[in-house]
């Protein structure tokens with residue numbers, strides 16, 4: 151392991167140069183993966199745009215019943231046509247999401263804490279690879295706590311899931327956790343996203359921050375960006391616009407869709423930014439028009 155003292159500050163991100171190893175496949179860092187892995191990634195990232203709108207409603211895995219998600223059976227189906235991927239627990243999917251849909255599936259496979267704990271960083275792998283296969287998961291989502299008490303166990307969880315994923319060609323989505331004590335700077339996100347990519351994740355979920363383009367450039371696999379706490383719709387659409395402009399391969403948004411005054415119209419507006427190149431202003435105008443009809 152390299153000596154930590156006297157490290158130079160990383161600075162040569164070559165923002166003017168595109169990722170050099172794209173090959174013919176449309177997903178960053180995935181050109182050398184096998185057919186099955188690429189097939190799953192193509193259900194997540196649209197082959198035409200290279201991007202994705204993931205819809206996260208896995209909050210119940212540690213928050214229980216969450217505002218906006220009180221009735222998964224009623225809330226989720228109307229949103230499904232407007233998103234590419236459903237990110238959820240196996241319990242939510244099996245009980246409340248009709249199987250006769252063609253959305254991609256990001257299956258939450260770790261668990262271990264709840265809102266009653268101060269420290270949320272201790273999790274285990276709770277879903278067997280066999281069940282991910284049975285559910286035809288397109289990727290397995292692992293919460294990863296870099297710099298927190300639970301770092302070692304979450305890296306262990308991540309490694310086990312990545313190893314199982316390689317055995318059966320199912321990608322792993324590493325989710326960068328942020329906590330009360332954890333910083334939300336580009337320094338932290340460059341560290342965390344790069345560790346997850348180098349561990350072998352095929353996709354990394356993280357947060358928007360200053361110097362976001364550098365975080366993207368330093369990460370050799372696609373980044374999808376969490377929405378975070380509920381914002382006014384205009385601000386949430388600006389966030390979506392900034393992350394796409396900054397080089398993210400998509401969003402993985404939850405509360406800013408399902409807690410919106412008009413969730414379906416919000417999902418449509420986000421989709422227009424991600425896949426159709428609308429600006430935040432154009433998408434907000436669409437949202438206002440569509441939600442007043």
Ligand code: R5P
Pocket residue numbers: 206207208209293325327376377378379402403404405406
């Ligand atoms: C991340 O830790 C989990 O996947 C969350 O349940 C999800 O990312 C939250 O999405 P949002 O912050 O957009 O509500």
